[in-house]
Amino acid sequence: MDEKCGVVGVSLDDRAAAQPIYYALYALQHRGQESAGIVTHDGFQQHSHVEMGLVGDAFSEDDIAELNGPNGIGHVRYPTAGSVDSSCAQPFSVSFKSGSLGLSHNGNLVNASALRDELAGLGHAFTSDGDTEVIAHDLARNLLDDDLVAAVERTMGKIHGSYSLAVMHDDRVLGLRDPQGNRPLCLGELEDGYVLASESAAIDALDGELIRDVKPGELVVLEPDGAGYESHRLVEPDHTARCFFEHVYFARPDSTIDGELVYEARRELGRQLWAESGIDTDVVMPVPDSGRAFASGYAEAANEGDGSVEFAEGLMKNRYVGRTFIMPTQDERERAVRLKLNPIKSTVEGKTVTLIDDSIVRGTTSTQLVELLRDTGAAEVHLRIGSPAIVAPCYMGIDMASREELLAADRSTEEVRETIGADSLAYISHEAIADALDTPREDLCMGCVTGEYPYDIAGEATDREVSRPTIDGNRASAGD
Numbered sequence: 001m002d003e004k005c006g007v008v009g010v011s012l013d014d015r016a017a018a019q020p021i022y023y024a025l026y027a028l029q030h031r032g033q034e035s036a037g038i039v040t041h042d043g044f045q046q047h048s049h050v051e052m053g054l055v056g057d058a059f060s061e062d063d064i065a066e067l068n069g070p071n072g073i074g075h076v077r078y079p080t081a082g083s084v085d086s087s088c089a090q091p092f093s094v095s096f097k098s099g100s101l102g103l104s105h106n107g108n109l110v111n112a113s114a115l116r117d118e119l120a121g122l123g124h125a126f127t128s129d130g131d132t133e134v135i136a137h138d139l140a141r142n143l144l145d146d147d148l149v150a151a152v153e154r155t156m157g158k159i160h161g162s163y164s165l166a167v168m169h170d171d172r173v174l175g176l177r178d179p180q181g182n183r184p185l186c187l188g189e190l191e192d193g194y195v196l197a198s199e200s201a202a203i204d205a206l207d208g209e210l211i212r213d214v215k216p217g218e219l220v221v222l223e224p225d226g227a228g229y230e231s232h233r234l235v236e237p238d239h240t241a242r243c244f245f246e247h248v249y250f251a252r253p254d255s256t257i258d259g260e261l262v263y264e265a266r267r268e269l270g271r272q273l274w275a276e277s278g279i280d281t282d283v284v285m286p287v288p289d290s291g292r293a294f295a296s297g298y299a300e301a302a303n304e305g306d307g308s309v310e311f312a313e314g315l316m317k318n319r320y321v322g323r324t325f326i327m328p329t330q331d332e333r334e335r336a337v338r339l340k341l342n343p344i345k346s347t348v349e350g351k352t353v354t355l356i357d358d359s360i361v362r363g364t365t366s367t368q369l370v371e372l373l374r375d376t377g378a379a380e381v382h383l384r385i386g387s388p389a390i391v392a393p394c395y396m397g398i399d400m401a402s403r404e405e406l407l408a409a410d411r412s413t414e415e416v417r418e419t420i421g422a423d424s425l426a427y428i429s430h431e432a433i434a435d436a437l438d439t440p441r442e443d444l445c446m447g448c449v450t451g452e453y454p455y456d457i458a459g460e461a462t463d464r465e466v467s468r469p470t471i472d473g474n475r476a477s478a479g480d
């Protein structure tokens, strides 16, 4: 399975692409810490450097200097619990009869195994178990007969699921966003070329200008000399299925996704949280850093009425401890919370506290923080959450937890409250998400909070009419 990742593609006039890609990957490091890679093309051949680890550790100055050429793509990959597999590190690069290909993928296909079986039956040999290689083989095969745009269109007709891709075919860099626009991808302009990136924060890091989001179902082809780009809308869907969780949890607050600054979306969610379930307490306190924007919107809305709540930082974060989200065992996750956050006694002691966070996944962090605040002398601890209860897993690329591990999967809000030990607990409603993101409900994926998905996933319910493309060996696209 592929995980939540970050992708970049760059085409420049006559400057090496590797350095800007390297900086862009730094800006996308939050989207993946397991591996980092860059593949460039100098007009004659591909150059590739892919390593396990963080961007800063994966490349030396010499590595960057050896990645020649003004065109390239990059990737950071999100870790899976317990497994570290270099065969899935990206960009995936390979040479076929139809030329060289490099692929960086963010997302997860739900029909990869059917497509893999079909391609394996036709003699394609695979070196990894990732979806990206399946896409690469199908595209390479189509490139034997078709031009680039037709080949991508044909591959797009066969793959089903979530994907934002930065692809390099010889020295041509392309960006492709799945017809549901599940994962973000945006286009920016640099002084001497163009850039595609998962998030606009990566374009900012290069002093570039965000042009716009790549549209769902759109292929953007960058000119190899950085002079411009072409757009091909290969599929125009009636409805999209944007991942609401990007706005709630995953994306950087300073990124603009689908026209909306993530920080503002989170503040608006905080405001709606107050409107729906506000409670008067002495202090409103964020779980750093994930709850901060929500808490500031919540406190602002609270103080607009006749209330006067204090917005205060009562938990201090040790920035040198990694995300507890990715710790592989329960024991390690529990220890990590204590290592990561320390309470400020004067803000907490004797006070009634509203603690605000973005989500509850396993509940480990929330349980420990409530206990920590009580131990520090809080009179009451009320928990408010900026997303609805997470009741089902994600099949589209966020490796959050299995159904058994999700605290709310088989518990009512009252049961979750009791488990966590808070005096009260409220989540934001499904409706408030659509309102705050200013997006019709039917254009959002909310599979993990409803248990109904916008894709055809074996054994799961759907929230709309969807069907998988047929994998029939006749190379027919879904549109045929």
Ligand code: SF4
Binding pocket: 182, 242, 243, 244, 245, 246, 393, 394, 395, 396, 397, 398, 445, 446, 447, 448, 449
């Ligand atoms: S299931 Fe949840 S996390 Fe996964 S794509 Fe849908 S909204 Fe995003």
